Amino acid sequence: GVGKTRLSTHLALQAHGEGATVLYGRCDEDLGVPYQPWAHALGHFVREVPRLILDRHVERHGGDLVRLVPALGDRVPELPPPRQSDPETERYLLYAAAAGLLEVTGEQEPLLLILDDLHWADSPTLALLRHVVATGATASVMIVGTYRDSDLLREHPLTALLADLHRERGVARMKLTGLDSEDVLAFIEAIAGHELGEDGSALAQEITRE
Secondary structure, three states, rough: OHHHHHHHHHHHHHHOOOOOEEEEEEOOOOOOOOOOOHHHHHHHHHHHHOOHHHHHHHHHHHOHHHHHOHHHHHHHOOOOOHHHOOOOHHHHHHHHHHHHEEEEHHOOOOOEEEEHHHHHHHHHHHHHHHHHHHHOOOOOOEEEEEEOOHHOOOOOHHHHHHHHOOOOOOOOOOOOOOOOOOHHHHHHHHHOOOOOOOOHHHHHHHHHOO
């Protein structure tokens, strides 16, 4: 690929080395499970985070997050049941609880959340991302979403989300491009351990075209 996952991995290593909490979730092409990257990232976090953070979260949001992260009930045995209402209200409470967990964590230490391969994300996954970005401007949280723009059609839900996020404060888009022939030549020379002549330059140009 073009290097989006590798670049985000290096960012994660740097952030973790500077004391940030790093969470990771990815979308799978063949599953299409609602909220898949969120459940993966937040589920792992809930199982590992200090109980103090979970207690502060539950004080604010009760047990609403358990619909997305069942592990919360294991960590907090006295967890109240999620509030019952109409589907739209329950979905809002769930979104608020997910954003709230990130916020309460960001109050303690910086947090980096990576959502990988969003071109395979379903509408609920992207709707939750939209909510978190729109409501979490004051939190010490950075969210990195990666996607392959070659897979995006006009009707893809991510296309509409990207247009909406463009208007949000603090949101930036970074487009990755492939290496040009000079970069490829430098890469080959670094591996070879010496400079290459005209044949090496021709090889780099051929690799770039391929």
